[in-house]
Amino acid sequence: MSFLSRLLGTGPDPREKVRPLWHRVVELAREPSFYSQCNVADSVAGRFDLITAVLCVMIVRVEASEMRSESALLAELFVEDMDGQLREFGVNDVVVGKRVGKLMSVLGGRLGAYRSALAEKDRDRLESAVGRNVTFSEGADESAAAQCVADKLLALSERLAGFDDETLIKASGIW
Numbered sequence: 514m515s516f517l518s519r520l521l522g523t524g525p526d527p528r529e530k531v532r533p534l535w536h537r538v539v540e541l542a543r544e545p546s547f548y549s550q551c552n553v554a555d556s557v558a559g560r561f562d563l564i565t566a567v568l569c570v571m572i573v574r575v576e577a578s579e580m581r582s583e584s585a586l587l588a589e590l591f592v593e594d595m596d597g598q599l600r601e602f603g604v605n606d607v608v609v610g611k612r613v614g615k616l617m618s619v620l621g622g623r624l625g626a627y628r629s630a631l632a633e634k635d636r637d638r639l640e641s642a643v644g645r646n647v648t649f650s651e652g653a654d655e656s657a658a659a660q661c662v663a664d665k666l667l668a669l670s671e672r673l674a675g676f677d678d679e680t681l682i683k684a685s686g687i688w
Contacts, residue, residue, distance in 0.1 A: 528586045528593075530682060534571065535590040537684040541669065542567045551661035552653035562647040563662075564591075565620050569627040570666050574673040574681070577632075583682060592617060631670050639663040 542563040553559045568591060575584040623646050630638035643666070644659035673681065 528590055531583050531586045532590060533684040534682055535587055538567050538571050539564060547662065547665065551665065552650045552658040553662065554648040554650045556648065558648040565623050566627065566643065566647065566662070566666060567669070568620070569624045570631060570670050570673065572624060573628055573631045574670065578678045580678055588620065591620060634667065636663060636667060639666060
């Protein structure tokens with residue numbers, strides 16, 4: 514893409530390459546078993562927590578390959594989506610930027626908490642991170658719920674490791 518195309522925004526959006534993968538992250542976070550079996554709260558907070566958890570698993574997988582720029586593009590799609598969601602909830606334009614900044618900070622913190630546990634396949638550390646970062650249903654056994662979510666995230670991480678980069682980015686016909 515030429516300098517002029519980038520400056521005028523006439524070139525293709527590089528995020529389009531990973532958009533199918535972003536949509537798959539959201540689909541996986543909406544998996545009903547997270548809510549029915551693992552007792553994640555079916556609320557805005559609970560859904561956000563799962564999107565960030567699944568996104569962290571995906572980013573860790575993408576970072577394990579030669580696709581570093583794609584992980585940044587996934588984060589950009591997260592920001593774009595959260596911006597749109599906040600606007601749909603009626604958040605004032607003046608406040609949206611500040612809220613999105615906080616959400617990015619949350620994502621960064623969670624990525625730090627999940628990254629090493631996922632890379633080392635350390636179930637106990639992952640379970641602990643999930644327990645701190647996921648909102649569970651009222652009255653749920655939080656220890657068992659965190660264990661359930663951690664098991665699902667580790668299983669997802671293992672499944673993702675079995676796909677080559679091109680198949681993963683296309684997000685077609687996988688998982």
